[in-house]
Structures are given as C-alpha cells and as structure tokens.
Amino acid sequence: MTENQAAGLLEMRGITKYFPGIKALDQVDFDLERGEIQAVIGENGAGKSTLMKVLGGIHLPEMGTIRLDGREVVIDSVQTANKLGISFVHQELNLSDNLDIATNLFLGREPRDGFLQLIDRKKLYRDTEEVLQRIDLHCSPRLLVRDLTIGGQQMIEIAKALSIAAKILIMDEPTSSLSCSESERLFRVIRELRSQGVSIIYISHRLGEVKEVADRATVLRDGRVSGHLAKEEISQERLVKLMVGRDIEKFYHHEHEASRKPVFEVRDLVVPEHPKERISFTIHEGEIVVLAGLVGAGRTELAHALFGIVKPLGGQILLDERPIRIGSPQDAMRAGIILVPEDRKLHGLIMEMSVEANITLASLDRYQKMKVIRLDAARAVAREMVGKLDVRLRSIDQQVESLSGGNQQKVVLAKWLCLNPRVLLLDEPTRGIDVVAKEEIYRLMERLASQGVAILAISSEMQEVLGIGDRILVMHEGRICGELTKEQSSEEAVVHLATGGK
Amino acid sequence: TAQAGKQITIAYVTNGPYTFWTYAHAGCLKAEMEFGVKVNFFKPPSATLEEQKRFIETQMAKGVDGMAISVIDPENMTPFINEICAKIPVVMFDSDAPKSNRKAYIGMSNYAAGRLAGQKIKEQLPNGGKLVIFVGRLDAQNAVERRQGIIDELQGKPYAAQYPGKMTPQGRVNAGKWTILDTRTDGGDESRAKGNAEDTLVKYPDLDLMIGLWSYNTPAIISAVQDAGKQGKIKIIGFDEEVVVLGGIKDGYVAGTIVQNPYEYGRTSIEILYKLIKGMNAGIPPDKLVDVPARIITADKVDVFMDTLNKQLAVGEFFEVK
Amino acid sequence: MKRIAGIAVLLVVVMLITTLIDTTFIKGYNIMNIMRWSGLFGILSLGEAFPIMTGGIDLSVGSIAGLVGALSANLIRMREMPIALALPICLALSVLMGFLHGLLVTKIRMQPFVVTLCGLFIYRGMARFLMQDVTQGYGNAFLGLKFLAHGKVPLAFWPAGHAPKFIATWSLPMPFIILVLVGIILAVFLNRMVYGRYILALGRNEQAARFSGINTNRMTIVAYMISSTCAGLAGILFSLDLNTVQPSTAGNMYELYAIAGCVVGGVSLKGGEGNILGVIIGTAIVRVLYNAINILGIATTLEFAVVGLVILVGVGADEVIKSFTARRRIAEVRGVQAKGGVGTSTAA
Amino acid sequence: MKRIAGIAVLLVVVMLITTLIDTTFIKGYNIMNIMRWSGLFGILSLGEAFPIMTGGIDLSVGSIAGLVGALSANLIRMREMPIALALPICLALSVLMGFLHGLLVTKIRMQPFVVTLCGLFIYRGMARFLMQDVTQGYGNAFLGLKFLAHGKVPLAFWPAGHAPKFIATWSLPMPFIILVLVGIILAVFLNRMVYGRYILALGRNEQAARFSGINTNRMTIVAYMISSTCAGLAGILFSLDLNTVQPSTAGNMYELYAIAGCVVGGVSLKGGEGNILGVIIGTAIVRVLYNAINILGIATTLEFAVVGLVILVGVGADEVIKSFTARRRIAEVRGVQAKGGVGTSTAA
Numbered sequence A: 001m002t003e004n005q006a007a008g009l010l011e012m013r014g015i016t017k018y019f020p021g022i023k024a025l026d027q028v029d030f031d032l033e034r035g036e037i038q039a040v041i042g043e044n045g046a047g048k049s050t051l052m053k054v055l056g057g058i059h060l061p062e063m064g065t066i067r068l069d070g071r072e073v074v075i076d077s078v079q080t081a082n083k084l085g086i087s088f089v090h091q092e093l094n095l096s097d098n099l100d101i102a103t104n105l106f107l108g109r110e111p112r113d114g115f116l117q118l119i120d121r122k123k124l125y126r127d128t129e130e131v132l133q134r135i136d137l138h139c140s141p142r143l144l145v146r147d148l149t150i151g152g153q154q155m156i157e158i159a160k161a162l163s164i165a166a167k168i169l170i171m172d173e174p175t176s177s178l179s180c181s182e183s184e185r186l187f188r189v190i191r192e193l194r195s196q197g198v199s200i201i202y203i204s205h206r207l208g209e210v211k212e213v214a215d216r217a218t219v220l221r222d223g224r225v226s227g228h229l230a231k232e233e234i235s236q237e238r239l240v241k242l243m244v245g246r247d248i249e250k251f252y253h254h255e256h257e258a259s260r261k262p263v264f265e266v267r268d269l270v271v272p273e274h275p276k277e278r279i280s281f282t283i284h285e286g287e288i289v290v291l292a293g294l295v296g297a298g299r300t301e302l303a304h305a306l307f308g309i310v311k312p313l314g315g316q317i318l319l320d321e322r323p324i325r326i327g328s329p330q331d332a333m334r335a336g337i338i339l340v341p342e343d344r345k346l347h348g349l350i351m352e353m354s355v356e357a358n359i360t361l362a363s364l365d366r367y368q369k370m371k372v373i374r375l376d377a378a379r380a381v382a383r384e385m386v387g388k389l390d391v392r393l394r395s396i397d398q399q400v401e402s403l404s405g406g407n408q409q410k411v412v413l414a415k416w417l418c419l420n421p422r423v424l425l426l427d428e429p430t431r432g433i434d435v436v437a438k439e440e441i442y443r444l445m446e447r448l449a450s451q452g453v454a455i456l457a458i459s460s461e462m463q464e465v466l467g468i469g470d471r472i473l474v475m476h477e478g479r480i481c482g483e484l485t486k487e488q489s490s491e492e493a494v495v496h497l498a499t500g501g502k
Numbered sequence B: 001t002a003q004a005g006k007q008i009t010i011a012y013v014t015n016g017p018y019t020f021w022t023y024a025h026a027g028c029l030k031a032e033m034e035f036g037v038k039v040n041f042f043k044p045p046s047a048t049l050e051e052q053k054r055f056i057e058t059q060m061a062k063g064v065d066g067m068a069i070s071v072i073d074p075e076n077m078t079p080f081i082n083e084i085c086a087k088i089p090v091v092m093f094d095s096d097a098p099k100s101n102r103k104a105y106i107g108m109s110n111y112a113a114g115r116l117a118g119q120k121i122k123e124q125l126p127n128g129g130k131l132v133i134f135v136g137r138l139d140a141q142n143a144v145e146r147r148q149g150i151i152d153e154l155q156g157k158p159y160a161a162q163y164p165g166k167m168t169p170q171g172r173v174n175a176g177k178w179t180i181l182d183t184r185t186d187g188g189d190e191s192r193a194k195g196n197a198e199d200t201l202v203k204y205p206d207l208d209l210m211i212g213l214w215s216y217n218t219p220a221i222i223s224a225v226q227d228a229g230k231q232g233k234i235k236i237i238g239f240d241e242e243v244v245v246l247g248g249i250k251d252g253y254v255a256g257t258i259v260q261n262p263y264e265y266g267r268t269s270i271e272i273l274y275k276l277i278k279g280m281n282a283g284i285p286p287d288k289l290v291d292v293p294a295r296i297i298t299a300d301k302v303d304v305f306m307d308t309l310n311k312q313l314a315v316g317e318f319f320e321v322k
Numbered sequence C, D: 001m002k003r004i005a006g007i008a009v010l011l012v013v014v015m016l017i018t019t020l021i022d023t024t025f026i027k028g029y030n031i032m033n034i035m036r037w038s039g040l041f042g043i044l045s046l047g048e049a050f051p052i053m054t055g056g057i058d059l060s061v062g063s064i065a066g067l068v069g070a071l072s073a074n075l076i077r078m079r080e081m082p083i084a085l086a087l088p089i090c091l092a093l094s095v096l097m098g099f100l101h102g103l104l105v106t107k108i109r110m111q112p113f114v115v116t117l118c119g120l121f122i123y124r125g126m127a128r129f130l131m132q133d134v135t136q137g138y139g140n141a142f143l144g145l146k147f148l149a150h151g152k153v154p155l156a157f158w159p160a161g162h163a164p165k166f167i168a169t170w171s172l173p174m175p176f177i178i179l180v181l182v183g184i185i186l187a188v189f190l191n192r193m194v195y196g197r198y199i200l201a202l203g204r205n206e207q208a209a210r211f212s213g214i215n216t217n218r219m220t221i222v223a224y225m226i227s228s229t230c231a232g233l234a235g236i237l238f239s240l241d242l243n244t245v246q247p248s249t250a251g252n253m254y255e256l257y258a259i260a261g262c263v264v265g266g267v268s269l270k271g272g273e274g275n276i277l278g279v280i281i282g283t284a285i286v287r288v289l290y291n292a293i294n295i296l297g298i299a300t301t302l303e304f305a306v307v308g309l310v311i312l313v314g315v316g317a318d319e320v321i322k323s324f325t326a327r328r329r330i331a332e333v334r335g336v337q338a339k340g341g342v343g344t345s346t347a348a
Ligand SMILES: Nc1ncnc2c1ncn2[C@@H]1O[C@H](COP(=O)(O)OP(=O)(O)OP(=O)(O)O)[C@@H](O)[C@H]1O
Pocket: A019, A020, A022, A024, A042, A043, A044, A045, A046, A047, A048, A049, A050, A051, A091, A392, A401, A402, A403, A404, A405, A406, A407, A432, A434, C346
C-alpha cells in the first residue's frame, strides 16, 4: 500500500489515532495529488471522518507524519490547517445560526479596512453574493442561517468551503441532505475547482456519486486502508468488496404486495409554512410511499405536522378510516404514528447520553412498572436493536457522541423502529449510512411493511427514491405536485415534477 | 420653608429593613396625627448607602420640607448631607454625623448603648470571664460603636457619650478580668448567626457570656444555647426588643437587652422638624444632642416594657408583640 | 460514581484536616450541628438540582424559603392558624410558585434565569410587604412543631436523660433525617423512574426529547415544582430552627448556596447531568467548611474567600481529573495494542 | 432594531405614567439623578453583556465593583497613594480578574457560572479581609477626582452660578457621559470590528467558530476582561459617588442588576445575541423604576416586587411579540424563496 509517490501534494504516513477505548486509525497512509478529486470510502465507523479531522487540525494523531508539498508539517489547530490551505466541510453542520449568511461565510476572514480594521460591510455582502451565485444560490446574504432548512444550511457550508482559496478541500458527506439537482450543482463547481488545481477529498456513501466525480478512491476498513481504486476501476461491487471484505449480492430489491386497505389518510392538510397549499394523500396497509422533492420543498415540515410537532392550520388526518387529532408527539405516538426525524443532532439524539438511553428513550413506557424502569428489559431491547441494525460500538453504555456519523444515524433508527408503529414516517432515514447497512434498513422497512405498517419515507437520494417505494409522491414548494407508480417512476420523471414542471 | 396651607412633608430615612424601625414608623405616624404633617418613611431594602442616597435624592426632587436621617456612614456622607442641609432643615437620629450642618441629633449614641451593655457584663461576671460578640457586619456604624462601647467599658476607659472614632481590631481583646475571645460576623444571615453561635460553643467550652449586637443575633444565640442544653450556664445579653429575647428575659436565661427608643426617634424627630419648619422654638439644646436614652431591660421591667411596645404599635397597623 | 468518590474524598480531607488541627471538630455535638445544617441546606440544594438538570436554574429558592418561612411563622403564631392548616397552605403556596415558574418557562418560553430572577425579587418584596418588615418567629411555644428542626431522633425514644451515652452524643438531628427521606424519594424519582430519564434527556436536548414523545413541558414544570416545594419545606424548617425570620433578609443568597451545593456535587449547569448523593455531599462540604472556619478561628472576614476558593479548586480539580482519565484510557488502549492484543477496535 | 424600539417604548411608557401621576419626575434634578444612576449601573451592564453574549455569565461583577471601589478609596485616602498610580493599579487588578476568569473558563473548561460564582465569594472575602471590615471613603477631599462621579458637564464650563438656566437644570452628569463613551467604544468593538462577530458566533456555536479558524479561547477571555474592567471602573465611580464603601456590602446584588439590565435590553442568556443600545435602555428602565417607586411613594417594602414584576412582564411581553414577528418573518422569507432560492424555514 505504501508505494513511493512522486511529488504528491499531500502525503500522510502511518497515521494512528486513539480515542478512549478505541483505535480509530491504524497506520493509515494517504496521498493526494494536485488537481484530483479523490474519494474516501468506507463503512460507518471505518475512520474516514477521523482521518480528515487529523488533516484538518481537529485531532492530533498519536503517531504518523504529514507532508505537504514535500515539507513535513504539524497540523495542531484549525488555524494551522487554514494557513496551510486546507478547508473543510464537516459531516455535521457547523454554522452559527444566529448570524446571517454573509457573516457565516466569511467568519474569521472578513474583509476589513481602515485604521481600526473595521469590517468592510459593503465588500462583505458583495463578495457573499458572488459566492452564492457561483453555486446557483439565489437568496439574500442577509438571511439568518436559522431560517434555512438543513439542506440550505449544508449548501451554505459548501459555499463557505468553496469560497476559501484552498489547496485542499475536504468534503465529508457534503450531499447527505441534498437532492440530485443540488448535488449536480456541487459537482459542477468542484470540477471547476479541480481544473484550477485544487485537490478535493470527497467522502460519500452514495457510491453512484463517487463513480461520477472521483478520479481515484481510497477505501478504509476498520481504521486501515483496505485498497485504492483508479477511476476506471471504481464500481459499486468493487467498492463494497473492499469496504466489507466480501461480496454483496443485491441492492434495492422490492417485491411485496401492498393491500388496498387505507391505513393513513391526510385530507386537505394546511401547514403553517405554506398556508395556501392543501395536502392530501393516502397510505395503504403494508405500503411504502416515498416522498421526494428538492431541498426546502416542505417535506420535513409536512412530517412534523403529521407528528404533532407543528400545529397544522387545517385539514384532517384519518387513521384506519377514523379521524384523529394530533396536537403533540404524544398524541401521535399514542395513535401509533412515529416519526424518525431528519436532523439527528437536533431532533434525533441526546448526544451526551448512552446508546442504551437513547434507544429506549421513546419506548421507555414499555419497560416500566408503576413508572419504575425495568432496566434489564430496556437493556435487552437496546442490545437487540444494536445487533439488528449492526451499530458498531464498544458497549451500549457508550455515549452516542463518540459514535461515527453513520452509526449515530443507526441509533436514531433503532430508537424508533423498536416501537411497533402502525404508521411510520421516516425523514431521510439513511442519511450518512453506508451501502451495506442501508440494505439492512431497507429489509427492515420491508419486513415492517409486510406486517401491515404504513410507511412514508422522505428521501433525497435518487437511487433510494426509485428503489424502495411502491409509490412516489413528489413535493414542490409545499404542494404535492405529482404521484408516480413504480412503473412510471424514472429519474427524469421525478426531477421533472420536483422542479415544478407540469 | 412651606407656604401656609400646603401640607408639610417630611422624609424619614432609616438605615435598613429592620423590625426596629417599625417602632420608629409608629412614632412617625403618631407625629403625623399630632402635627398634621405627612411623613415619607423609608427603609433601604438591603441596608445599603446606595439605596439611602437614591431615596434622599428623590425626596429632594419631590421637594420635601425637612428630613430626618439615620446616616449609614457619618464621616464620608457629611459632604452629601451638607448639600441637603443647605436647602432644608435636617436632623439625624440613631446614627449621627456630628461634623455636618444638621440641626439636631435625636437619640443616644450606639456607643453609649455599648457602654451600657459593658456595665451589664461587668455586673453579670463580677469575677471576670470570657465572652464572644456576635454581629452581622463590622463595617456598619452601629455595630462598630456598640462593640467599641463594650470594649471601652470593660477596659475601663473614661466615659464618653460619643464614639471616639477608633475601632479596636477584630480578634481577641483583653480587658483586665474580662476577655473578648472573638467577634464573629455573619453578614446579616440568620442561619450563619446561629451557626456562629453553635460553633463558638464548641470551640470555647468554658465560655461565660455571649452578646449579640444586632437584633437577630440574640435569638440565634438563645436557639444555639438551648440546643446545646446550656441554658443558664452561659449568660446572654442582647440588643433590641426581639420577642424571643424578651421571652428569654422573662424565663430568666437572658440577663438583659439594651433597647433604644425607636418610637421616640420617630416621634421626636418629626416634632423637631415640624417646629423648625414652622419657625417655632424646637427646644434643641446648645450641643444639639436631644437625648433619648437607651435602657437595659431586665426581668423586673420586661412586662411593663412589652406593654408599652404594644401601645406604641397600636398607632399604625402593625403586628402586636406577643 | 467516580465523581461521587472524588467529592467524598474532598469532604473527608476537609474534615480530617480540621480534626487534626482542632479535635473539637469531631465532637458529637459539632457533628450533629453540621448534620443539621447540611439537612436544612441540603433540602434546598436537592430541589435546586432539578431545574438545573433540565438545563434551567432556579434563582428564587432563597426568596421562597424566606417568604414561606416567614409566612408559616406568621400564620401559626400571629394569626393563630392551626398547624395542620398552616403548613399545608405554606407548602401549597410553594408548589404553586414552582408551577408558575414552570408555566412561564414552558408556555411563554421565557428564560429560566429571567423568570426566577424576577421571582427572587418578587417573593422578597411579597415577604416584606406581607410581614411589614416585622421579624417573625414562634416565640417560646410550639415545641412539638420545633421538633422537626430541633429533634434528635434516637434520643427521642428514651425518657429524658435515660438515653445511652453514645446515642446522647451521636443522635441524628431531624433535618438530616428529613433530608435523607427527601433524598431517597428524589433518588427513586431520578434514577429508577422514567421521569428522571425524561428530565435528564430534555436537559440535554429538549427538542430531541420532544420528538421522543416526552411531554417536555410537563416535565419541566414538575422540575420547577420540586425545586420550589423543597425551598418551601426548607424555609419552614429554617424558620423553626432559627425562630427568627427577618422578611427582608431571611434566605438571602441561599440560592447561591443551593447552586454551589449542586455544582460541587456534580450537577452540570449545562443540564442533563446530576445525582442525588453528590448533591448531598456537595452541600455537606460547604457546611463543613463554614463550620471549620469557625472551629479553627479563621477570621470571619475571610470566610467567603475560603469557601469560594475551596469550591473553585474542588470543581477545577475535578475538571482536570476528568480530562486526565480520558487520556489514561487512551494510554490503556495503546498498552493493549502494544502487547499485541486486540487488533481492531471498532467491531461491536 | 425592533427589539430596541420595543424596550424604548417600555421606557417611555414608564416615564410617561410616572410623570402623569407626579410631575416632579421630570424635574431636571430628578432626571439628572436617574441619568447618573443609569450611568453607573449601565457601565456594569455593558460589561456583563459580553460574557453573556459568549454564552457564559459573570456573577462576580458586584464583588469586583465592591473590591475595586474599596481598594481605590483605601489606596488614595488611607495609604495616600498618588491618584495617577492608584487608579491604574485598580483597573489593572480588574483586568487581571477577568483574565483569570477567562483562563479558567477556556483552559480548565470550567463552567462560567461556577468560576464567577466563586469569584463572587472570593472577591467579597478579599475586600473584607484587606479592609479589615472598615468602611472606606474619600472624606471631604479629592474633589477633583470626585468630579468623575459628581460632575455635571456643560455646567462645568461656566464660572460658578453663571450658567444659563436651562443648562443648570439639564446638564449631563459625568457617569452618564462615561457610559456613553464606554458604550461607543464597545459598540464599535461589537458591531464594526471583527471581534464582535467572533463573540456572537462563538456564543451560539463555539465549535463552528473554532472550525472557522477563530481563536475562540482568546475571544472568550477578552469578553471576561471587558466585563471585569467595566465592573472595576464602575466600582471606582460608585465609591467616588457614594463616598462610602462598606467592604461587606458594597456591590452586593449588583450582578443581578447588571444581568437584569442585559436581559431587559435584549441580550439572550443563551448567548450569541445582544446590542449595546438595548443594554443601556434596559438599565435605564430598571433605574427609572426604582426612581418612580420613590417618587410615587409606593411602599419601599414593595420595591423589589414592583421591579421584579415589571421586568417579568416586559421580557415576557417581548417573548410573546417575538413569536408573532417570527411568523411574519417566515412570510418574508417565503417571498425570497419563491424567487427560486435556497431552502428556508424557521427553527421551531
Ligand atoms: N470523539 C470521539 N470519541 C471517541 N470515539 C470516537 C470519536 N470520534 C470518533 N470515534 C470513533 O472512531 C471511529 C471512527 O469514526 P469516524 O467518525 O472516523 O468514522 P467514519 O468513517 O467517518 O464513519 P461514518 O461513515 O459513519 O461517518 C468510530 O468507531 C467512532 O466510534
């Protein structure tokens, strides 16, 4: 694995990183050349983010050297990394949402002038507009970041990284909340950057993307490099084989019969963000319906309304053909409606609590007697779910915070899937999850469906949209503007509807 | 000076939110009725100078005709007080600023009250003994004066009516036969006051006498002594007219309490100011000191005393002393 | 658990040092006093812990203790209300205040700091206004009621003067026993019942707790009610123990002591973390310190400085130790690896 | 901006009501007094705003004001140190205290509440110990120095008694002028220089700020230094104005007033939000309230209750209004989005 490269831009050698109780990186070598897009691939918890954080000055490795332009460097802080020309889009969002877009974009490198080094606001907002133009974002640079959806915020993060004239641009799952059209915009820009000589490290679990943009791929497994693939060699099968060490047969198979018995019906629902639109749809017993759309189409909002997080302004919800009132998540859960939220950091997990406490939090009522928790029962369920979803961890008492992003997402799923719902609402359920685990999750969804659960899955990943549903609903600006059966569905059809085409 | 017909308004400014001032308030109300004046009565909620000053300023803005003040820091506040004296007649009560241009001082100095307590200590411990002083804060003028009065009396310094202005440092003080082992402060916190009393009982098993300088100190001492089962073995002297203390005097385990006469502080201050404003003879002695003597209440006087208190309080709508 | 061990060590060290300098410290009477004070302040701290665990704070506990303490004395002695009526009224008032705080925090979404800061001012004003600044107390009567604050328990079962010597010097003061009872109830609530988890969860991440179907508003309100109820209870006990309640000062700064007890006891002010035993030990440390200062005859002027410094060093050391153990665990892993042990470490 | 308009309205309303009931309120002398107090407390609040904006808090400002105020009087009067030496020493000490707080918060990662709570205790103890509980003051001398606290500015340029009448009744007190100067400096720092943005950014999301290459530790330390320096400055001015510093009480509870000023002025205790003008108006509201209570002759026993209640209602109303305007903002944002922009929403 350690071929002697000629004058590469970056050489990382023998990087070893420990976390309390775990060795996250084990003698990893990594090379990057000028003007290439290199993908880093691996299962959840393989060490991709850790490796990048070492490069980005967030973690100091216990062992190993980093050479940049042939010179050995010690990257001991984010500032150092910035000075060396390394910029970073993190897997998790890192914005100060109380400030506006422009301030966030240029935080730490504001244009200043004059004797007092005051901020040159005019230039700041002008520059911001330019940057936003570049990735086709048309919004005011004065918008507060908290007014953006997750997808929007992710675009801002990306814009920020792109606007830094960097030598190396690290992107850790930049597209996990983006739909295909936003992803396309991103690819266009990074190709442009590559032609300007910028080197890009690209981490993603969407293997299709990897094939599309990457010039080369490095695969990590259990903290070690398990192989490199040149552009021509990149294929889903080979990547997966290197990731997990064995062949995986089949993806996105979906063959079961949904009955025609309506379980969950939404009639003329009005959500506060789009007070002019009325939303109606039905999900039948055992049916998996996918809700597709662009970032900000209003899918999350709809899911929140159905789960009682936000109060709808009007409309009716029927469960098993009887109208029900959902004023709060408790109401929803009592009725058997469950939402797996999109934002795991904000809505899904209590980061500082243990895996066990997180998994059992929503279902605690089942393991209690007179409100006293039966700990053994709770722990048993947590263990079972961890096994079922293949969450990689040391113990169920570990803090969720110390899991890798994908494994955190699995905990989110575990938390709600142990509830035996009647209606399951999933908002971007596989965000950040590796291909192999995704497969497991699809199986689980199918199993639930075959038990009669009605499932509504929100997804932005085209393959998923096309692969898992019996039916596809497409949303655009708060309205369900189209419905596609499995037979009608195609990438073009979905994109056409999602962008508002009639 | 007030025009005829307009009601005379007088500001009465005390130094803290203590029960003590309730009696002064009653005295003021009495004087209100007697002289047909209006009294703006003020107790600084947290006994700080800032609050006192703020109130005085607002009263000046409102244009009162006279003012009575129990000054928190006599020395440093003198310039400020003189600014007021330049505009309206001012008297002091309870705590004096002798160098200011005030028209009169009503009361007996806390220093003299301290001397009185010192005499009582001598009487209780004729053969000498060890005692500890308890007080809220030692940077409060009345605490400094009372404590100094006790020390000077025990050390046999010649009598003076006013605080001579030198404070004996904290810690152990020797005074002939008597030893003041320590002065413990509690910052105005009753629970600390009791804790201090308890801990002192532990630290000095051979203690003879405990004396509390602020009103809540003596109840705290009584409570601690009772808990330790040392009633009667340790002599207690207090200041002010707390109910528990008066009860203790009745029951015989408190030797006595030194009381001032806040009711008269109130009534007399208003009377003098009223007369000054009206241009009448206020009967102020040449040395400007209007004596309202402090007394020591002992078992023989306690019933009469409680009776008087209740009569005084009957003026306003205050709680009865039970 | 390590956390508790840490502060238990701190407590023992402070006690040991004091004893070595002056042995009167461990006299039965002194220890009993410390236990009584720990009982009184401990109840305050235990209550305070709950709003803090929800990520909030309760600055009003001192004022509530003052108001309720003054009121109970006032009702019972001045207004001659039967005890069986007066105490429930006082406690109900305490519960109500917490309920209001909780409502403002959850429904109007006001910040807990603001709500309870205003509470601090308002209840102090109420106490002063209702009592007309007149000191309240129970006089020399109501010995039965005062047993709650003064009673010493094993001693109470012997006819006067007949208790064995060791019990006479070591018996348990009632406030401590009440603290232990309150502690046990709250520990079950926090550690064994679902509510404890709900409170800890919402303290870390309220949104996530809400998405988990927890009625976060209700749990938050409950936390403030626990706090104010404990404050009221402590207020009554304080008034019985001290027998003088100055409406203007009673309970002043007690919120700071309550918070200090929590902080030393390992309750994180960020919310979501805390345990009952730690809070009790934390309170005891502060009380022992105050006692030690008196026993050792340290100038009272230095009192605050000593207490502040010990808390600072105690909590700071804990912080340092925490980051130390994290590093040690890394070292351990490296040790295992070096010995050629487990090759990989990510597997479940 | 809307926020400021809101509290400005509150301020005007309180002033108007008071004036309607009793016109002495708007007498020049009274207004000037209010301005002087607003100046003194406003400096405290302005400093306090910075730690709060970083998501922390500074509970020690009252004790610092007390300690530094006592020390300056002590050095200048008792120890007869030249003013030009004593004042810099006092200010340097203030800066140092903030620096220490910042260090403990950033390097040891202690919680700001704990660090500054301990500071509250320690500095109080230091003040009492260093002064031996003896009240400090400047006596009748040092009139030049006292000009800083007592001076009335346009008046100072006329020979005694010759100032035009309107100036004589309306001139500006020095503390207010100092407040305005400090306010301008801090406003430039907060709004026009990069540091303000850094503080606001890290107050909301420290990690994000750090990942943006901001030295978050340094900015946090600076925030605590601003706070303690303002507290020290205010302490000196307080001591000059009151001319009496009781080491055990001077500055007690001022941290609460400082925080109240910030909160009313729209500084969020969650961090990341705040503006200078708001804080000044917020402080002024509290001061006007205290003044109005006296002017209107409301029982002083009720003082605290009134202040608490008005703050509660003011902040509560603001919260309610905010949730209204938030909904309006969504509508505006929707407008932008309709033009085909990036996804937008409101945080729940
Ligand atoms: N702060 C931390 N403390 C302890 N362990 C950590 C920490 N961060 C990461 N780890 C562990 O290090 C290992 C590698 O994690 P890393 O985040 O690098 O994985 P990843 O390849 O990025 O996975 P994913 O695709 O899920 O994001 C995991 O086992 C994780 O649990």
